[in-house]
Amino acid sequence: MNDRNRNTDTNEIDSRRKPLWYSGRYFDYPLLGIVLGLVLFGLVMVYSTSSYRADELYGDSTYFAKRQLVFELVALFGMFLVSKIDYRRYARYSKYFLYVAMALLVLVYIIGSASHGSTRWIYIGAFGFQPSEFAKLALIVYTADICTRKPRSLNTLKGLAKMLLLPFVTIILIAIENLSTAIICFGIVVIIVFVASPKKWPFVLMGLIGILMCVIFIATAGYRADRIRIWLAPEKYDDGYQTMQSLYAIGSGGFFGRGIGNSIQKMGFIPESHNDMIFSVICEELGLFGAALVIAMFVVLIYRCALIAINSGERFGGLIATGVMAHVAVQVLINISVVTNTIPPTGVPLPFISYGGSSICFMLLEMGLVLAVARQMKPGR
Template sequence: MGRRPGRKSGTKEKTIKYFDYTLLFVIIFLVCFGLVMLYSTSSYNAQIEYGDGTHYLKRQAFACCLGFAAMFVISKIDYHVWKRLYGVAYIGAFLLCVSVIFLGSNGNGSTRWFRLGPLSFQPSEFAKLAVVIFLATVISRMQKKIGNLKELMKVMVLLLPLVGPVAYTNLSTAIIIVGIAVAMAFVASPKYAQFVGMAIAVFAFGAVFIVLASYRAERIKIWLHPENYDKGYQTMQGLYAIGSGGLFGKGLGASMQKLGFVPEAQNDMVFSIICEELGLFGAICLILLFILMLWRFMVIANNAKDLYGALLVVGIMAHIAIQVILNIAVVTNSIPNTGITLPFISYGGTSASFLLAEMGLALSVSRGIQLEG
């Protein structure tokens, strides 16, 4: 690098350590906003079911505290450490996702959780983080070969043993994992035409799993005509909530649809309650906040000191982007119901904990950026 104008010969440039405080602020704000909306959305149902209006809030707050602790620790660790543990992460995620099929607890018709007393753990949430670490390592090691279609397909094939058991219990999570993989490979590859074929393969993969389970094919019919099916009730009530919110909403805590009309409103359908209470203005502000978060990920990835760090952040960015887009699309009935939560906002302890752990990983990469001043 040449000397900057106005500097004397031999003057050393000062290296400034970087940390993305903007991203940290967005994370804290989203978590706090999520807890406020969770309490507003779930207090009625929690009082009816558990006799405690703060039941869901307390459980989510506990998970967020664990997540913040993990985020703080991980952000202090050199992210290259995880490069040595990529195999352990992948195998661990695979074993957990297979085990939950046989040993997991059933909830809402699906076997996706391990339960130990009041605590529960969803292995598919860990699988998302494991895939990011695994693919970042594999792709960074074959950087010069990733443009070759054959080598690219090898990377995708490596994911099949993990995607299979995840898709068996939760197709929506499998779609997210495949989306993360495609995004990471797309960023690392100099050739883009081959991703057209990959997109066709992904759609074919999804179609096979839809055909294999009749209830998934039924979701397509419900999506097209929710008013004609009993199972379209949740979708219709969610749309009523969005429409009744207007421009500025009814006010925080004033939702009518959360009073038993929208089933499990604190989970997948929380965005509809946000629209009802805070209106179109509140919904747009939340979307803009997610866009700000994605922009900070892009800044970190573009300035990461190596490809491995950049790929870690790209994987995390893809995870958040895909999940936000799919959740909002489901709530607005733009796509069939897939049971995907809204990051940092929907109720889910495992999801909140691992999302914050991912944020710690992104902050760790940002800490490795060096600016010259």
């Protein structure tokens, strides 16, 4: 009787006795609303930033916007599908998710296609995706699961090393060609462990390991060291052209901007302005006011994820929401910092807004996971 009450109070229902599809007690409409708002705003900005280039390359100013719309519709369907499945079912498959991610990352170096000097894509016919995006999702589920199943291992150095062996191998595989994404993945793992562990020394130790790994990967790749020099003085290098144009766009936007569609820098001055540098065009067209609103939307999204993590009532679900929150926060921070030349230049899309199928699909699948966690919350908690 007591065990039954305890399980009911903590909302820990055996997922094996529940059907695959379930209707939880609660649905986080504020989170859904902010996600849909960001997605729709992203579609508008993709059209605004890509129309000139699309017309020049394909004779159709809506080419990239239409492709992004297809990506978003597929991703939204996947998000709602995932939100209806009991997220606790994924715990038993978390290791296999990570194995698949590692296999795909290795496969990239065998049959992958290069883009902008780095090999990050796998193409199957006309369909292409970045395995590193799937790796982020796999790392969130695996790290949340391992911290839930083996909480005592977080208290010892040996136990922590065993727990994080597979995540660190995955991050190293990513870092070989994509250090910026590896930093995001490392941040996800560190923040989950920080929330799960009662002690602070694992967090400090992982931070030191992360800094050491960054130094090693920068020292072993000359182009990464060049990016630091460009960051310090972009006006002195030809490769600093994109950074300078981004800063021109931000500065010319003023407080209220030039208006949607009136950007000058998107007309070939900022290369592929609909991708990683889209925030600079947002600043140019919507000004400081519009940029602040975009940042505020991300802050609300992160806040909702934090509330769900705190009130989930179940450790695994809370850590999943924490991992997704960390992913969004770290990636937004890096993207905006690059655009404003606060950190060395690197290629990281702005979540939900930048053009790209892999990014939007896996990001919305993560939002589906958070919505699934929210379904287990009790109203009024």
